[in-house]
Amino acid sequence: MRALVLTGPGKAEVQEVEPPVAAPGEVVVDVERAGVCGTDAELFTGGMSYLRTGRSWYPVRPGHEWCGRVTTLGDGVPAQWLGRRVTADTMLGCGHCDRCRAGRHHVCGDSAEIGISRGRAGALAERIAVPVTALHALPGSVDSTMGALVEPGGNALRAVRATRLGSGGRLLVLGTGTIGLLVALFAQAEGVEVHLLGRDLEDLRLARTFGFAGLWDRPALPGLRWDAVVDASNAPHLPSLALDLVEPAGRVVYIGLAGTPSTLDSRDLVLKDVTAVGILGGSAGLAGAISAYADGSVDARPLVAATMGLAETVQILGGHRPPDAGPGPKFHIDPRR
Numbered sequence: 001m002r003a004l005v006l007t008g009p010g011k012a013e014v015q016e017v018e019p020p021v022a023a024p025g026e027v028v029v030d031v032e033r034a035g036v037c038g039t040d041a042e043l044f045t046g047g048m049s050y051l052r053t054g055r056s057w058y059p060v061r062p063g064h065e066w067c068g069r070v071t072t073l074g075d076g077v078p079a080q081w082l083g084r085r086v087t088a089d090t091m092l093g094c095g096h097c098d099r100c101r102a103g104r105h106h107v108c109g110d111s112a113e114i115g116i117s118r119g120r121a122g123a124l125a126e127r128i129a130v131p132v133t134a135l136h137a138l139p140g141s142v143d144s145t146m147g148a149l150v151e152p153g154g155n156a157l158r159a160v161r162a163t164r165l166g167s168g169g170r171l172l173v174l175g176t177g178t179i180g181l182l183v184a185l186f187a188q189a190e191g192v193e194v195h196l197l198g199r200d201l202e203d204l205r206l207a208r209t210f211g212f213a214g215l216w217d218r219p220a221l222p223g224l225r226w227d228a229v230v231d232a233s234n235a236p237h238l239p240s241l242a243l244d245l246v247e248p249a250g251r252v253v254y255i256g257l258a259g260t261p262s263t264l265d266s267r268d269l270v271l272k273d274v275t276a277v278g279i280l281g282g283s284a285g286l287a288g289a290i291s292a293y294a295d296g297s298v299d300a301r302p303l304v305a306a307t308m309g310l311a312e313t314v315q316i317l318g319g320h321r322p323p324d325a326g327p328g329p330k331f332h333i334d335p336r337r
Contacts, residue, residue, distance in 0.1 A: 002335065003125030004313050006060045009046030012314045017061075020121065020129035022074035027081055027132055029088075033148040033307070034123040035065030036316050036331045038177075038234070039116060044317040047259060055117045063122030063333075064090040064115040067138060067147025077132045085142075087150045087290075089134040090114045091281045106281040124313055126335045136286050139294045145307070146293045148332055149182075149300045153289030154282025155255060156182030156232075160190065161285070162253045162277040163228035167191030170213075172226040174242060175233030175256055176203050177329045181303055183230050183255070184212055186289075189297040197221060206327040209302065221245075232256045240264040248272045255279040303328040309337030 001019045006012045022028045040062040042048035050056035067087040073079065092112045093105025100108050114130070115122020122128065138147050156179055165171055169192050173184050176198045184194045184207070195214035198204040204215040216222070228251045229242040236258035243264050246252050252274055269276060282289070292298040305325040308316065316331045325331075 001126040002310055003061050003121070004063070004310060006044055006058060006062060008058050010044065010318075012044055012317060014311050014313075017125075019127055022072045022077070022129060024075040025077065025131055025133070026074040026129050027070045027077055027086075027135065028072035028127055028129050029068040029086060030071050030127055031063075031066055031068040031123050031125060031335045032085075033067055033144040034063045034333045034335060035148045035152070036124075036313060036333060037065055037152070039064070040124070041317050043116070050117050057119070060115075060119075061121040061125060062115045063124030063128075064113065065148050065151040066123035066128070067144055067150070068123070068128070070135075071127075074132075081132060081135065085138040085140075085147065086135045087138060087147050087286070088114065088130045088136060089283050089286060090116070090151055091283050092120065092131060092134060095133070103284075106283040124310065124333055124335065126310075136290060138290065141294045141296075142290060145301050145304055145332065146299075149303070149330070150286055150289050150293070151282050152178050152330075153182055153186070153293065153298070153300060154285035155179060155279060156282075157186050157285035157288045157292070158282060159183050159230050159232070159253045159255045159279050160186045160192075162279060163187070163192075163230065163251050165190075165192045165228050169193065169227045170225060171195065172197060172229045172245060174229065174231045174238050175235075176207055177232065177234075178303055179255055180230075180232035181207060181210075181329070182298075182300060183232055185210065185298050185300060186292065188212065189292060195224075195226075206302065206329075226250065228253065230255060234258050236260050236262045238262075243268050243272070243274060243276075246272070246274055249274070251275045251277065253277045253279060302326075303330045304332050305330060307332040307334055309333070310335045
């Protein structure tokens with residue numbers, strides 16, 4: 001089968017590889033759609049921290065935002081999975097440690113991440129093998145575009161839940177990439193008053209179409225009460241800005257990762273009595289994201305700028321944006337093309 005293979009920093013190609021085999025407890029899925037994520041780009045450039053720690057290595061086959069249809073069952077897998085449209089949790093814990101048994105498999109010390117770490121092949125390929133325990137079934141109302149947005153949606157929903165805001169609360173989201181916009185959409189669906197901070201007005205072009213309460217660049221940001229702030233950016237100076245802006249006794253949620261270390265003054269955290277939360281992975285939010293997509297309360301399809309063929313993935317990873325692409329930050333790949 002065809003699969004995208006990253007062979008070294010800045011080096012990638014579509015190769016013919018051996019198709020996956022369903023081991024006991026696993027299924028093989030024909031991939032319908034896969035998203036290209038910032039993590040995939042970091043693996044491509046060589047900037048991913050896992051490459052330095054030995055958690056990831058070349059060659060690597062990326063792709064952890066995806067959906068498809070189950071075509072093969074391994075031993076011990078219930079027959080009802082055959083033919084079902086699914087996506088899956090990216091984070092695969094060992095299943096035996098205290099963290100896994102407590103439902104925190106996403107921070108298992110021996111976890112593998114699909115398309116990212118421990119050599120677990122990803123979904124930028126025609127087929128993928130996945131443990132049945134990681135699968136999430138997709139209802140018919142969730143199309144391929146939305147199905148491949150479940151994983152980032154799960155991350156965003158976890159960030160929204162971590163704000164502890166309900167209807168009438170005011171949220172400021174820093175960053176207008178895929179995660180920032182998804183955070184804003186999930187929060188808006190729960191009745192939160194949502195504001196976004198972008199780099200400039202052009203950066204907010206797509207956000208204008210969603211009817212959020214406020215869209216701002218830094219000079220225009222008003223001095224409102226921010227009950228919670230979500231940093232969904234990759235800018236190293238914004239974690240401290242989030243802490244500066246949040247209301248005393250409010251909550252700051254960090255889901256973005258900068259390429260260089262960020263600094264903030266823990267004295268400000270203490271003296272403002274602020275709760276800070278870090279979000280890693282969408283595991284606990286996947287089911288909720290599927291439900292929100294299925295009932296129509298969140299429509300994330302405008303975030304996808306274009307859907308392209310597998311061979312075009314290398315251009316996307318290299319930063320090329322097709323001239324006919326839409327305004328969204330996300331690119332999807334149809335590996336069947």
